[in-house]
Every structure is written in structure tokens, then in C-alpha cells.
Amino acid sequence: MAQFLTARDVEKLIRNGQPVPADARLTPGAHDYLRDHGHSKLNAAAKSGSAASGYASAPVAGIPGKKYDPIVPDYEYKWTPGTDPKTPAEIAAFFSSPAIVAIKHRMVDIGQRMWARNYTDGNGGNLTVRVGDNLVLCTPTLISKGFMKMEDICLVDMDGKQLAGARKRTSECMTHxxxxxxxxxxxxxxxxxxxxxxxxxxAKVQPPTCLIPEADIFLGKIAIARYETPGSQQMADTVGEVGKDNQCVLLANHGVITWGKDIEDAYWKMENADAYCQTVWVASQLGGELGSGVGGSNAREFIKIRKALGMPDNREGLKECELCDNSEFRPGVMCQVPDAAPAEPSANPEVEALVQRLTGEIMKQLGAK
Incomplete structure (x- = not known):
């Protein structure tokens, strides 16, 4: 059976001058390590024995005579419409195919990152990846995201019916x-x-826009969805409507959901969102004026960049003066102001006369001493 190697495994082999097994199956992190350190897999050559380790140095930028093509990693899973597996045997083969196994490993890796950054507690949080017209990989219910294994990942259809996986899928996959x-x-x-x-x-406070370019470009406007019971159809409907036009949604009294073209993209947006909210919170305590930030003309440029990166933005039709309208954002502690000062109690003539008499008597006695 082919051996699975993580980035740490590959790093150790290379440091020790040992060959990487030609038939080894690599996690996404291992692939990234090899790419970032100037190696590329030569499956056919390795199996035929023409490359001892199964890897060869990639062309390096800056060396004369060497061709170098910089790349941008793309983890999006692309399928051919109408080719979803149908039979149990087809589904089983698909679920254990190299491409799907690689996504499972990335989901496990991201679960560990979420847990390490204190984004999840107990069995909180979940991840999904769409891998077909009617197929979605998802994390299981009641599991710590920091200790998941590849075997824990589930496969469901777009109605939430579980098709594969030993553990029960999370109910919140329906919101995704x-x-x-x-x-x-x-x-x-x-x-x-x-x-x-x-x-x-x-606190149901919508973070302001136009303060930090990266937040506006990678998140767009952060929306808030009203509270619904987690895992319910009402929550799925509510968040689905808000989420279709917003890549980052704050779930009132619950948490955050972000989405993207692949699981790495979706997770990055989670990091962006929490870092941005932390920065806004700290900035709001410094006593300065957050104001309109970078201005509407620059915000228009952010939207253009988002569109060029393939991300939707529902602010495209707004006027520049509306793009950075943060008038609803009120940082700091909010105190409730009474509608009106309480009226003075009306004076009682009899009480007032008694007070005057007693005061007179006291003054007489003080004068006699």
C-alpha cells in the first residue's frame, strides 16, 4: 500500500539525503514543501529508475539559461458537470481517489490550524468542500478539529444525505x-x-469598511445574519441568503462563516476576519477618529481588484459616498440615556410649614445658649 508522506516527513528525508519513495502519496503540505524548496515530482522517471529519489531540481529564477515560470498555487477542485459517481462502487472509488484524498488531508490540516489559533473549542467549527454537481466533503459531528484524521471526513449530497464516511456528518453542513x-x-x-x-x-456590531485595504479586498463588506438555531433549516435559509452576496458573515450570537473557491481560500478569509475585527477593536479604544478611512475612490479600486480575483462584491453599484459610510459604527461602550430627567416631586404645603417651624425652634434654642 502506498505510503502517505506529510511535509515534515519529506523534509526529514531530504535533510538526511534519503530518496522519497516514488510511489509515495503526498499531502498538500508535502507538495507545497517540495515546490517551495525547488523540487518537482517525476513519477514516470522515478518508477523507471532514471531518477534515484523521484525528484529533480526545478529551474531556479536568476540563473542564466534557465527557464523559470512562476506559479500561483490553485487548490480549487474542478469537475466536469454531469460526471458525478452514481453507484456505491463508483462513490467508494471516487471517495478514495488521489484528488479527493488530497483535499481530505488539506481539510485535516486546516482543522489543526483552526484549533491552534483558538478559533474552535470543544467540537466547534466545521469545513466543507464542493467536489461535484451534487457532492460535498464535510467534517463530522462531535469531533475536535485539532485532532481529526483523514478517515473522519464525510461525503454528502447537496441535500445533506451521507454517501460515504465512517463518522456521521455535521448538521451544520446544511448551512454551507x-x-x-x-x-x-x-x-x-x-x-x-x-x-x-x-x-x-x-454584540451585533457590523465592522466598518474602508479602514484596511486587505480586509476590503479579501473580505469585502462583512455582513451580519440574524440568530437562528445552529443546524436548523431556518439557519440554513437565513445564512444562505446573506452569504450568497457576502464572503464573510457574522452569525449573531454564534460565530463566523466564510467561503471561497477552495478550502484554503475560505480559511484565509477566517483569519482575515478575526485579525481585522481585532484591529478595529483596538483602534476604536485609542480615542482617535476612524472616520471614512481610505475614502470612496480607493474603495472603488478595492472592488475592481476583488472582481479581477474572481470574487463577487455587492457594493459595485454604490456611489463613492456610500462605499465608506460607517455612520452606524459606534466604537466603545454604549450607555443608555434616559428619555427625560425625572420631574421634581411636587411640594407638600403642610410638610413645608412643619419644616419651617422646626427650623425656627432650633435656631431659637441655639441663640439662647
Whole structure:
């Protein structure tokens, strides 16, 4: 059986001058390590014995006579419409195919990253990746995202029916699927409870826009969805409607959900969201004026960049003066102001006369001493 190697395994082999087994199956992190350190897999050559380790140095930028083609990694899973597996045997083969196994490993890796960054507690949070017309990989229910294994990942259809996987799927996958059904660009979702962004969700405070370019470009406008019971159809419908036009949604009194073209993209947006909310919170305590930030003309440029990166933005039709309208954002502690000062109690003539008499008597006695 082919051996699975992680990035740490590959690094150790290379450091020790040992060959990487030609038939080894690599996690996404291992592939990234090899690429970033100037190696590329030569499967056919390795199996025929023409490359001892199964790897060869990739062309390096800056060396004369060497061709170098810089790349941007793309983890989006692309399928041919109408080719979903149908029979149990086809589904089983698909579920254990190299491409799907690689996505499972990436989901496990991201679960560990979420847990390490304190984005999840207990069994909180979940991940999904759409891998077909009617197929979605998802994390199981009641499991710590920091200790998942590849074997824990489930496969469901777009109605939530479980098709493969030893563990029961999470009920909250239906919320993810609700966004996927309404927004074809949504290929993956990440749900977590990062402390700072979740604090905004609990306080029902919508983070302002136009303050930090990266937040506007990679997140767009952060939306808030009203509270519904987690895992319910009402939650799926509510978040699905809000999420179709917003890649980052604060779930009132619950947490955060982000989506993207792949699971790495969706998770990055979770990091972006929590870092942004933390920065806004700190900035709001410094006593300065957050104001309109970078201005509407620059915000228009952010939207153009988002569109060029293939991300939707429902602010495209707004006027520049509306793009950075943060008039509803009120940082700091909000105190309730009474409608009107309480009226003075009306004077009682009899009480007033008694007070005057007693005061007179006291003054007489003080004068006699």
C-alpha cells in the first residue's frame, strides 16, 4: 500500500539525503514543501529508475539559461458537470481517489490550524468542500478539529444525505450547502468561533469598511445574519441568503462563516476576519477618529481588484459616498440615556410649614445658649 508522506516527513528525508519513495502519496503540505524548496515530482522517471529519489531540481529564477515560470498555487477542485459517481462502487472509488484524498488531508490540516489559533473549542467549527454537481466533503459531528484524521471526513449530497464516511456528518453542513446552492462561486466554506470576530457577532456590531485595504479586498463588506438555531433549516435559509452576496458573515450570537473557491481560500478569509475585527477593536479604544478611512475612490479600486480575483462584491453599484459610510459604527461602550430627567416631586404645603417651624425652634434654642 502506498505510503502517505506529510511535509515534515519529506523534509526529514531530504535533510538526511534519503530518496522519497516514488510511489509515495503526498499531502498538500508535502507538495507545497517540495515546490517551495525547488523540487518537482517525476513519477514516470522515478518508477523507471532514471531518477534515484523521484525528484529533480526545478529551474531556479536568476540563473542564466534557465527557464523559470512562476506559479500561483490553485487548490480549487474542478469537475466536469454531469460526471458525478452514481453507484456505491463508483462513490467508494471516487471517495478514495488521489484528488479527493488530497483535499481530505488539506481539510485535516486546516482543522489543526483552526484549533491552534483558538478559533474552535470543544467540537466547534466545521469545513466543507464542493467536489461535484451534487457532492460535498464535510467534517463530522462531535469531533475536535485539532485532532481529526483523514478517515473522519464525510461525503454528502447537496441535500445533506451521507454517501460515504465512517463518522456521521455535521448538521451544520446544511448551512454551507445553502450558500453553495445560491452562489456557484462558493466551492468551500469555513465555520469557526474566532474570539474577536465572534465578539462583533455577539454584540451585533457590523465592522466598518474602508479602514484596511486587505480586509476590503479579501473580505469585502462583512455582513451580519440574524440568530437562528445552529443546524436548523431556518439557519440554513437565513445564512444562505446573506452569504450568497457576502464572503464573510457574522452569525449573531454564534460565530463566523466564510467561503471561497477552495478550502484554503475560505480559511484565509477566517483569519482575515478575526485579525481585522481585532484591529478595529483596538483602534476604536485609542480615542482617535476612524472616520471614512481610505475614502470612496480607493474603495472603488478595492472592488475592481476583488472582481479581477474572481470574487463577487455587492457594493459595485454604490456611489463613492456610500462605499465608506460607517455612520452606524459606534466604537466603545454604549450607555443608555434616559428619555427625560425625572420631574421634581411636587411640594407638600403642610410638610413645608412643619419644616419651617422646626427650623425656627432650633435656631431659637441655639441663640439662647
Amino acid at each position: 450547502i445553502a450558500i453553495m446552492k445560491r452562489q456557484p462561486l462558493c466551492k468551500s466554506c469555513c465555520h469557526a468561533h474566532p474570539p474577536h470576530a465572534t465578539a462583533f457577532a455577539v
